[in-house]
Structure formats: structure tokens, C-alpha cells
Amino acid sequence: MPKEIIFTPNAPKPPATFSQATKSGGFIFVAGQGPFLPATGEVAGVTIQEQTKQCLQNIEAILRAGG
Numbered sequence: 108m109p110k111e112i113i114f115t116p117n118a119p120k121p122p123a124t125f126s127q128a129t130k131s132g133g134f135i136f137v138a139g140q141g142p143f144l145p146a147t148g149e150v151a152g153v154t155i156q157e158q159t160k161q162c163l164q165n166i167e168a169i170l171r172a173g174g
Contacts (some may be wrong), residue, residue: 108131108132109131110129110130110131111129111130111131111146111173112122112126112128112129113124113126113127113128113129113130113135113169113172113173114127114172115168115169115171116128116145116171117145117168117171117172118145118166118168118169119140119141119143119144119145119148119165120145120148121138125138126138127169127172128169128170128172128173130173130174135145135169135170135173136159137166137170139166140162140166140169141162141165142157142158142159142161142162142165143161143165144161145165145168
């Protein structure tokens with residue numbers, strides 16, 4: 108089964124040598140995401156609400172990139 112590596116500049120770059128996500132067999136497997144701002148790599152906000160929102164925005168950007 109072929110796989111596709113997914114990368115978008117709209118989500119933070121992974122700190123290690125793994126991909127943001129992999130698409131295979133109609134599924135998208137997203138790597139763990141933290142509350143990091145894509146442009147700076149800094150943690151977004153100070154509250155759990157702000158950081159959770161950023162995590163979900165990062166996941167959304169990756170899923171959009173994967174179609």
C-alpha cells in the first residue's frame with residue numbers, strides 16, 4: 108500500500124526527523140501536536156484554552172494539506 112508524507116508550512120515543523128502526517132489507505136495519521144505557533148515555534152498563549160485551540164488549528168492545517 109503506497110504512502111504519502113504530508114507537510115505544510117501552516118503547522119509547526121516537527122522537532123525531530125518525522126513527518127507531520129502520513130496518508131495511507133485512505134487514512135491520515137497525524138503526529139502528536141503541541142501548542143506551537145507555525146511562524147515562530149513559540150508556545151501560543153498562556154491558558155489551556157489558548158493552547159488547546161492552537162493544537163487543534165495545527166491539526167486542522169495538516170488535515171487540510173492531506174486533503
